[in-house]
Amino acid sequence: MDSTSPPKHRDKKSKKHKDAPLKRKRPSSSPKISKKPRLTAIAAPTPTTASAENASPFRLTTTSLYLSVSPRYSYWPETTFLHLLNNSDPSARLTSEQAARMRSFTPINGLQKDHLNPLLMSYYEPVGGVVIAYSNIRFETDKARIIAESPFAHVWVTVDFLVWAPKKGSVLQGWVNLQSASHVGLLVENTWNVSIPKERIPVGWSYHEVREGFVPKKMEAPKERVEGSVEEGAGMGMEYIEYAPEHDTGGWMNDSGEYVDGLLRFQVESVKAMGHIFSMDGSLLNTEAIENAVFPGAMDSKKEKEKKKKKKKRSKEGERKHKKSKSTA
Numbered sequence: 001m002d003s004t005s006p007p008k009h010r011d012k013k014s015k016k017h018k019d020a021p022l023k024r025k026r027p028s029s030s031p032k033i034s035k036k037p038r039l040t041a042i043a044a045p046t047p048t049t050a051s052a053e054n055a056s057p058f059r060l061t062t063t064s065l066y067l068s069v070s071p072r073y074s075y076w077p078e079t080t081f082l083h084l085l086n087n088s089d090p091s092a093r094l095t096s097e098q099a100a101r102m103r104s105f106t107p108i109n110g111l112q113k114d115h116l117n118p119l120l121m122s123y124y125e126p127v128g129g130v131v132i133a134y135s136n137i138r139f140e141t142d143k144a145r146i147i148a149e150s151p152f153a154h155v156w157v158t159v160d161f162l163v164w165a166p167k168k169g170s171v172l173q174g175w176v177n178l179q180s181a182s183h184v185g186l187l188v189e190n191t192w193n194v195s196i197p198k199e200r201i202p203v204g205w206s207y208h209e210v211r212e213g214f215v216p217k218k219m220e221a222p223k224e225r226v227e228g229s230v231e232e233g234a235g236m237g238m239e240y241i242e243y244a245p246e247h248d249t250g251g252w253m254n255d256s257g258e259y260v261d262g263l264l265r266f267q268v269e270s271v272k273a274m275g276h277i278f279s280m281d282g283s284l285l286n287t288e289a290i291e292n293a294v295f296p297g298a299m300d301s302k303k304e305k306e307k308k309k310k311k312k313k314r315s316k317e318g319e320r321k322h323k324k325s326k327s328t329a
Helices: 012-016 097-104 107-119 287-294 301-328
Strands: 038-043 058-069 127-139 153-163 169-179 183-188 192-197 206-208 217-219 238-240 251-252 263-274 279-281
Touching: 058 206, 107 127, 107 153, 169 192, 183 263, 263 287
Parallel strands: 192 279
Antiparallel strands: 038 058, 058 153, 127 153, 169 183, 169 263, 183 192, 206 251, 217 238, 263 279
């Protein structure tokens, strides 16, 4: 081989695709659209004067979502099948059941069934809380977008969500449903579980395996408040039942000498949420914030003050009894 001749390069690419047909790239007819939910507005904000402890865990959030509409719900029956719904010929007219079923196949119903209903009572990260309800569904445009060969149409919609989103430091109240030497269990809004470990229970509280003279409270459906009634717990679904010592599993006694039962206030320490699993850890150590928290529908300030005075008297009596028991021992 002549050393002066240039080396031969094999064009592998041209040889490999010599007889292959040319492929043409499909030009993008529309710009790319972000599919991430957009938080557009938050209604009913908490007052600026209210502290974080008194902030309500419920809030109304307006969010834009990019959702798909299945072919079954991609038309408006009133306009597409008007000749079937309002046919003057009785033989060709649909029955009432058939007409009602056909009218249900609307884009709004499709979005509710496929996307919005599965979100109910579950934690939804874009809104930062548990979706309690939704309303006021509206389309941002009058046209949907079909991507490639997909039979589904995609469209932006705006929805109002009622969200339950407690935050760390907020004060809530729940019904005591479990007590042990290691923790206190609560049920908030008759739905969500709260655990208060022993480390976050005040030092002055004590656990008793047998509660002598304890009269438990029963949680029932709310009752109508009788005019002129000043009984504590009236209209709150609390009713005293007969105490059965053989069914007693033990419980905590607070520093006032009262057994812990019924509604109990606590401060949110942490929130754990994932899908339909939602739980909280609480604390009872910040007594000042817990006692000063105000809840909707609570008793007026006069009754609240009287209640606090009674608690102070009971706490003093409890301290005296504790000192006497120590001296006798």
